[in-house]
Amino acid sequence: xxxxxSPVILRTTCRKGRLPLQFEPLDQFQQRQxxxxxxxxxxxxxxxxxxxxxETPAALVEAFAETPAAELEAHRREVRVAGRIVSYRLxxxxxxxxxxxxxKRIQVYVKLDVLGERAFKLFQLLDLGDxxxxxxxxxxxxxxxxxxxxxxxxxxxxxxxxxxxxxxGLTDIEIRYRQRYLDLLANEKSxxxxxxxxxxxxxxxxxxxxxxxxxxxxxxxxxxxxxAAARPFITHHNTMDIxxxxxxxxxxxxxxxxxxxxxxxxxxxxNFRNEGISTQHNPExxxxxxxxxxxxxRDLMELNEQLFALLAEKVTGSTTVRYGEHQLDFAKFQKLTxxxxxxxxxxxxxxxxxxxxxxxxxxxxxxAVERYNQWAGRTGAARITAKGQPCDGxxxxxxxxxxxxxxxxxxxxxxxxxxxxxxxxKQKPEDPALTERFExxxxxxxxxxxxxxxxxxxxxxxxFLEQIAQGGEEAxxxxxxxxxRALCHGLPPAAGEGIGMDRVTMLLTDSHSIRDVILxxxxxxxxxxxxxxxxxxxxxxxx
RNA sequence: AGGGGCGUAGCUCAGUGGUAGAGCAGCGGCCUUUUAAGCCGAAGGUCGUGGGUUCGAUCCCCACCGCCCCUACCA
Numbered sequence: 350x351x352x353x354x355s356p357v358i359l360r361t362t363c364r365k366g367r368l369p370l371q372f373e374p375l376d377q378f379q380q381r382q383x384x385x386x387x388x389x390x391x392x393x394x395x396x397x398x399x400x401x402x403x404e405t406p407a408a409l410v411e412a413f414a415e416t417p418a419a420e421l422e423a424h425r426r427e428v429r430v431a432g433r434i435v436s437y438r439l440x441x442x443x444x445x446x447x448x449x450x451x452x453k454r455i456q457v458y459v460k461l462d463v464l465g466e467r468a469f470k471l472f473q474l475l476d477l478g479d480x481x482x483x484x485x486x487x488x489x490x491x492x493x494x495x496x497x498x499x500x501x502x503x504x505x506x507x508x509x510x511x512x513x514x515x516x517x518g519l520t521d522i523e524i525r526y527r528q529r530y531l532d533l534l535a536n537e538k539s540x541x542x543x544x545x546x547x548x549x550x551x552x553x554x555x556x557x558x559x560x561x562x563x564x565x566x567x568x569x570x571x572x573x574x575x576x577a578a579a580r581p582f583i584t585h586h587n588t589m590d591i592x593x594x595x596x597x598x599x600x601x602x603x604x605x606x607x608x609x610x611x612x613x614x615x616x617x618x619x620n621f622r623n624e625g626i627s628t629q630h631n632p633e634x635x636x637x638x639x640x641x642x643x644x645x646x647r648d649l650m651e652l653n654e655q656l657f658a659l660l661a662e663k664v665t666g667s668t669t670v671r672y673g674e675h676q677l678d679f680a681k682f683q684k685l686t687x688x689x690x691x692x693x694x695x696x697x698x699x700x701x702x703x704x705x706x707x708x709x710x711x712x713x714x715x716x717a718v719e720r721y722n723q724w725a726g727r728t729g730a731a732r733i734t735a736k737g738q739p740c741d742g743x744x745x746x747x748x749x750x751x752x753x754x755x756x757x758x759x760x761x762x763x764x765x766x767x768x769x770x771x772x773x774x775k776q777k778p779e780d781p782a783l784t785e786r787f788e789x790x791x792x793x794x795x796x797x798x799x800x801x802x803x804x805x806x807x808x809x810x811x812x813f814l815e816q817i818a819q820g821g822e823e824a825x826x827x828x829x830x831x832x833x834r835a836l837c838h839g840l841p842p843a844a845g846e847g848i849g850m851d852r853v854t855m856l857l858t859d860s861h862s863i864r865d866v867i868l869x870x871x872x873x874x875x876x877x878x879x880x881x882x883x884x885x886x887x888x889x890x891x892x
Numbered sequence: 893a894g895g896g897g898c899g900u901a902g903c904u905c906a907g908u909g910g911u912a913g914a915g916c917a918g919c920g921g922c923c924u925u926u927u928a929a930g931c932c933g934a935a936g937g938u939c940g941u942g943g944g945u946u947c948g949a950u951c952c953c954c955a956c957c958g959c960c961c962c963u964a965c966c967a
Contacts, residue, residue: 374901440923
């Protein structure tokens with residue numbers, strides 16, 4: 350949208366204690382520094398250390414929303430309240446402003462004959478964006494707006510740069526992401542999204558803590574990147590002189606902890622994947638991953654039904670949540686095996702849909718792909734393609750992704766994944782071609798992935814070696830022998846799952862880009878500005 | 893990575909092949925119950941960057957940069 354997000358940064362020479370940077374708009378920046386000096390000259394501390402308040406602006410507005418003027422007069426309510434100035438109207442010897450705090454704004458009224466010369470002069474030197482504290486009593490104006498009759502005005506800090514425009518607010522998407530603090534100040538909706546996100550994390554913790562789970566933190570820097578198929582970021586430790594990978598999943602460490610007797614364990618933390626960026630992908634994203642000994646994937650599916658219904662209810666007040674044009678019902682999950690999903694969503698015009706039995710037969714998935722591609726070729730739809738020589742399981746996965754995934758708007762479990770694409774999952778006893786694995790889809794996105802954990806070290810080693818042999822950028826390069834050793838010490842039967850917290854937040858806040866639920870999403874760094882020598886940068890200070 | 897869109901004042905946006913405009917914010921003045929306060933006045937822009945076409949480019953063409961969307965990879 351914008352060439353570069355303002356402000357333009359002008360570099361100046363750094364002199365002892367002086368602000369080395371200047372920011373656009375320069376005229377306002379300098380104007381406000383001048384006012385700051387005038388405030389100092391009046392004898393006010395320009396960076397005071399605290400303000401004792403009694404209520405936030407939001408609390409006042411809420412608590413006295415209905416209190417009539419007469420009652421406020423009769424029972425005078427003294428308050429001390431602090432916030433950021435978001436509107437300002439000076440009218441000669443009186444003035445109004447709104448100060449914003451805890452997401453809401455309250456009006457304050459100042460009068461020369463109440464405040465006195467010095468404090469009123471201070472009020473005249475205020476700008477939109479400044480932080481102030483006021484002490485006084487509540488009253489209602491002629492137009493019946495709840496306001497603070499200010500008896501004492503305290504300067505708290507200066508905004509040297511202007512706030513976004515007050516009427517339209519901040520709409521520039523790039524600035525909203527790069528300078529999130531402005532977005533949070535200007536857009537209540539954005540503030541709400543991040544408060545809701547915090548609430549989601551809180552409720553998740555409550556849910557797992559209440560079931561005897563222990564929260565842990567495992568390494569984010571891994572000598573071997575494992576636990577998922579993804580390209581890792583590489584970093585380097587100087588003293589040890591070794592390369593490390595930012596983790597792509599905590600899975601293998603958490604299961605070591607289950608070996609160690611922490612039977613119910615979870616972690617909420619970041620994963621890093623060196624892959625594409627989109628409305629559903631940020632290079633670092635937050636996963637809740639949990640493991641439960643002695644349970645299988647069916648137990649987990651049941652747990653998830655409880656979890657998501659409860660979460661939606663607690664966070665939005667209802668188990669039914671609006672997401673764009675849809676109403677997602679988190680109290681009702683569709684359940685389909687992967688093969689059933691392919692059959693169900695197979696396009697009618699593409700000929701007979703492959704049955705689960707057909708997809709189970711050797712060469713069946715491959716044949717279905719060919720049939721699908723013939724149809725795709727005729728209609729111009731995307732063909733299913735793969736590098737190398739995919740096996741039946743991989744073809745099945747590709748079919749599912751192409752045909753079914755986008756239709757999974759309502760919450761759904763897709764289960765029984767091919768073993769070939771599930772290297773850490775336990776096979777189904779009656780069919781070793783399939784594993785006890787499920788994924789949860791909602792809003793057309795994958796939001797969770799869980800399975801009965803493979804705990805047979807011999808089989809795990811075989812699967813790892815197979816992965817490595819297949820190669821590819823996303824396959825591990827090295828056998829994680831330490832993990833196999835841990836399995837050799839005996840991992841009890843267990844089920845585990847990872848939940849994409851960012852995506853869950855998207856669903857519960859009706860956000861359609863992952864960047865709207867991540868405070869500081871990854872953006873390309875702003876182009877460095879040309880260095881400009883600007884001597885005597887500060888008002889009243891010359892070198 | 894490929895395709896599409898966008899980039900004009902601090903913010904939100906108009907606009908034109910002939911040297912750029914509004915509202916808000918900022919500056920000076922008036923104003924002691926306003927609330928998108930009002931009124932008067934002055935200011936503010938290498939129209940994303942670099943080339944090209946042209947007598948002349950913010951506008952047309954090309955390249956580059958950044959952001960957004962879609963597709964691909966992925967969760």
